[in-house]
Amino acid sequence: MLRENWNDAGPGFHPVSSSDYLPAAQLRDLQLRRLKSIVGRAYAHVPLFRERMDARALTPASIESLADLGRLPFTVKVDLRDTYPFGLFASPMSEIVRLHASSGTTGKPIVVAYTQEDIQVWSSVMLRTFAAAGISRGDIVQNAFGYGLFTGGLGAHYGLEAIGATVVPVSGGNTDRQVMLLRDFRVNAICATPSYFLHLIERAAELGIDLRELPLRAGVFGAEPWTPAMRQRIEADAGIKAFDIYGLSEIIGPGVASECSAQNGLHVFEDHFYPEIIDPETGAVLPDGEEGELVLTTLSKRAMPMIRYRTRDITRLITVPCACGRTIRRMQRVGRRSDDMMIIHGINVFPSQIEAALLAVEGALPHYRIVLRREHGLDQMHVEIEVSPEFFSDRIGAMEALRGRIAHSIHSVTGLNVAVRLAEPHSLPRSEGKAKRVWDERQNSQ
Amino acid sequence: MKISQLSTFIENRSGRLRAACEALAARGINIHTLCLADSRDFGILRLIVADPPAGKAALEAAGYVAQLTDVLAVEVPDSAGGLARVLATTDGAGLDIEYMYAFSTAPGQQAVVIIRFSDPDRALAELQRRGLNVVEPVKLLQG
Numbered sequence: 001m002l003r004e005n006w007n008d009a010g011p012g013f014h015p016v017s018s019s020d021y022l023p024a025a026q027l028r029d030l031q032l033r034r035l036k037s038i039v040g041r042a043y044a045h046v047p048l049f050r051e052r053m054d055a056r057a058l059t060p061a062s063i064e065s066l067a068d069l070g071r072l073p074f075t076v077k078v079d080l081r082d083t084y085p086f087g088l089f090a091s092p093m094s095e096i097v098r099l100h101a102s103s104g105t106t107g108k109p110i111v112v113a114y115t116q117e118d119i120q121v122w123s124s125v126m127l128r129t130f131a132a133a134g135i136s137r138g139d140i141v142q143n144a145f146g147y148g149l150f151t152g153g154l155g156a157h158y159g160l161e162a163i164g165a166t167v168v169p170v171s172g173g174n175t176d177r178q179v180m181l182l183r184d185f186r187v188n189a190i191c192a193t194p195s196y197f198l199h200l201i202e203r204a205a206e207l208g209i210d211l212r213e214l215p216l217r218a219g220v221f222g223a224e225p226w227t228p229a230m231r232q233r234i235e236a237d238a239g240i241k242a243f244d245i246y247g248l249s250e251i252i253g254p255g256v257a258s259e260c261s262a263q264n265g266l267h268v269f270e271d272h273f274y275p276e277i278i279d280p281e282t283g284a285v286l287p288d289g290e291e292g293e294l295v296l297t298t299l300s301k302r303a304m305p306m307i308r309y310r311t312r313d314i315t316r317l318i319t320v321p322c323a324c325g326r327t328i329r330r331m332q333r334v335g336r337r338s339d340d341m342m343i344i345h346g347i348n349v350f351p352s353q354i355e356a357a358l359l360a361v362e363g364a365l366p367h368y369r370i371v372l373r374r375e376h377g378l379d380q381m382h383v384e385i386e387v388s389p390e391f392f393s394d395r396i397g398a399m400e401a402l403r404g405r406i407a408h409s410i411h412s413v414t415g416l417n418v419a420v421r422l423a424e425p426h427s428l429p430r431s432e433g434k435a436k437r438v439w440d441e442r443q444n445s446q
Numbered sequence: 447m448k449i450s451q452l453s454t455f456i457e458n459r460s461g462r463l464r465a466a467c468e469a470l471a472a473r474g475i476n477i478h479t480l481c482l483a484d485s486r487d488f489g490i491l492r493l494i495v496a497d498p499p500a501g502k503a504a505l506e507a508a509g510y511v512a513q514l515t516d517v518l519a520v521e522v523p524d525s526a527g528g529l530a531r532v533l534a535t536t537d538g539a540g541l542d543i544e545y546m547y548a549f550s551t552a553p554g555q556q557a558v559v560i561i562r563f564s565d566p567d568r569a570l571a572e573l574q575r576r577g578l579n580v581v582e583p584v585k586l587l588q589g
Contacts, residue, residue: 387455392511394453395544396483421487424457426509
């Protein structure tokens with residue numbers, strides 16, 4: 001469905017986001033051509049892919065339709081670690097213009113590479129991301145994603161420059177200065193991790209600044225799963241519209257999928273990143289609409305093609321047309337990862353469930369952490385929550401009742417009896433990048 | 447007249463109570479009396495201090511969560527049955543007491559108890575109407 005006036009760069013529509021509106025047949029045709037090309041490229045230049053395809057007696061010529069993608073082997077995170085640092089590159093270093101790497105909290109970091117063409121594709125999908133959030137030329141945008149080896153900062157930066165917005169490249173951290181710049185520069189939109197932005201809201205309140213009175217109107221949030229309740233809180237307390245974006249370094253960084261003004265699922269930029277949903281146990285491809293693990297194939301990446309990469313993120317694909325008019329499919333917001341799952345007394349629990357339970361209790365700010373310990377041979381989940389001024393009381397009964405309500409809420413969501421501990425403000429560890437919510441101390445305890 | 451009581455949340459960890467007292471001391475805020483209510487994991491420290499708003503600011507600056515609540519300082523005859531008679535009066539007026547604690551006073555003077563009523567305004571009116579002596583903050587804190 002084509003818009004009548006292609007030069008009208010109104011909210012949510014920008015000429016460069018026209019790929020979002022391709023007719024389905026044309027999109028599938030484009031995807032198949034690109035898929036054949038990328039499989040050929042990976043087979044020719046990356047030994048790991050070639051060995052795995054040879055082992056299955058597959059060649060690039062085996063790909064005759066999009067459905068044939070399901071015959072190809074998966075790629076997993078361990079493959080990136082095993083080939084550290086440059087083993088999956090398909091381009092010579094002379095063509096690679098950028099490297100990024102994960103923080104490497106567990107063993108070796110994973111390294112990703114970009115050619116000049118890859119950077120252009122990345123800028124274009126980030127441009128489409130910001131266009132979908134109604135950000136355009138004339139807007140001042142504070143980019144609080146970390147700059148550096150993390151893909152968030154530079155990924156958003158290039159997209160913002162491409163759309164013609166004014167970037168404030170503040171990076172993560174130094175919250176007092178972030179608040180000052182938001183106010184003094186009359187910033188219109190911000191990019192951040194949702195947990196850091198909640199921290200920023202809290203700090204602004206302590207500094208006596210009401211974010212709702214500033215020109216700030218939109219936030220682009222990503223890099224970690226967050227809940228609908230967290231969004232409501234951000235939108236209410238900051239007086240903004242909060243957009244969810246999705247991406248991962250292994251695929252490109254931010255810019256794989258993003259929400260539009262309908263805020264009902266994230267449009268996957270599937271002309272560059274082809275999504276499949278699989279059963280995480282069996283690996284079987286599931287039909288559109290069913291929930292499972294997201295698997296992505298980069299259709300146009302040159303430096304580091306990724307074939308059927310298992311993201312570990314649990315979601316489903318939405319095929320019904322979106323109110324915004326975009327034809328590319330949507331994925332449901334990612335609330336949980338298959339490897340975030342905790343198993344306590346045989347019950348599967350996700351951090352996002354704990355968060356939803358905390359937010360259901362009036363006044364509970366999501367500054368919390370989950371600690372898993374083994375006590376007397378049994379796994380026990382402890383949830384520690386900071387006491388905020390709005391729910392502090394001088395009456396001990398009121399505080400005990402609050403703790404009881406939280407425990408009850410967690411029980412009703414997860415079915416687990418957890419130990420709830422109330423903690424002093426600012427006493428729990430905080431991160432300024434991705435929030436770490438779960439401390440698993442079961443290995444250290446008896 | 448009501449008195450502004452400062453209260454704060456203290457984790458049941460070594461050094462936290464002392465750190466709260468030091469935060470007040472650093473700003474020269476004298477503690478007239480206090481009461482610590484505790485549960486297994488945490489305590490709530492209630493304080494009558496010389497300058498409650500400054501005390502609240504001092505605790506918040508030190509990272510504590512703090513609150514000001516209205517309480518009443520009620521004079522009690524320092525003799526057997528004194529407190530019982532005061533409580534008979536509050537019961538008679540249908541006043542709910544959340545908690546109470548004694549105010550330090552010199553020997554021979556009238557005793558004073560700090561009472562946190564559920565509804566401090568109604569309590570003040572009822573107690574004065576029934577002839578109990580509710581001590582003025584100025585008078586209480588100058589001693």
